[in-house]
Amino acid sequence: MVSKTCEYAIRAMLFVAQKSKTATKVGVKQIAKAIDSPEPFIAKILQDLVKKGLVLSAKGPTGGFYLDNAGFKKSLADIVNAIDGDKLFTGCGLGLKSCSAKMPCPVHDEFVVVRKHIKAMMQNAKLGDYNTSLELGEKYLKR
């Protein structure tokens, strides 16, 4: 559905969101441990997310990654878009470049409905929405 890079990105962002609720910055090492990902790899991904304005960072001691209030309102769709682009939301299910209502692949109509569903779901899922359930240990970011 989404790339592995994107899966890591989402999990990392959810963790950063959780920590940012208490105004805590988190380092790459902590994040990597929390989401069970290769440390240098998630570092690269975060770098990219910073460049794209989805997360904030501070260097030096007491530095790390964090979200501001605008950050909590970012959605999964925003992250997917930043990492994988919009092909999940708008691409053809059978890989055709020109697939559209005018020139549809056989399953065009069915896929339009499904993709709309996916997009709505991901736009509705905001980074700030999961802090409590993560805090309570009801939801998991690894294994």
Next chain:
Amino acid sequence: MVSKTCEYAIRAMLFVAQKSKTATKVGVKQIAKAIDSPEPFIAKILQDLVKKGLVLSAKGPTGGFYLDNAGFKKSLADIVNAIDGDKLFTGCGLGLKSCSAKMPCPVHDEFVVVRKHIKAMMQNAKLGDYNTSLELGEKYLKR
């Protein structure tokens, strides 16, 4: 959503289905042209689909690939399952191995709904369902 291999597979199968309605066998070359795919690559994919019992083949002159009546009833889900496995239908949206109702990732519930939707759609889409619209040129398998 699905691998490129899987996209080719589905397009090829839809084309074979269309031709099989008139009891015509089609060769790799014809298929490759019809769905605009690399010829040796689709050959490999078809080989695999034959092994998995999703399409029939005949060697020698007048040979090629074709479907019997059971074949027309196969669904897109069957093809996706054969090529990509069931991770699209049952895997975790964030890539967690142990994600389940007991130990859910933050977006588990949302993904369950979406995946059910995708699965139902693909199970409902049968290879035999698209022959007429393809014949009429209302639907396309390339570009």
Next chain:
DNA sequence: CAAGTAGAAGAGTAAAAACTCCTTTATTAC
């Protein structure tokens, strides 16, 4: 302002997915 911490940047490696080529085997038509 020195020392240490932590992210940024760039270049590189490993693994997986996509794609190719060549040889063999089965089938049909003459």
Next chain:
DNA sequence: GTAATAAAGGAGTTTTTACTCTTCTACTTG
């Protein structure tokens, strides 16, 4: 039964994605 045809099989190569390593730069604290 020979020649032509078409799929099967196996062993590559290329490209993309996943992942690593090393060096540099910025910042904070004592």
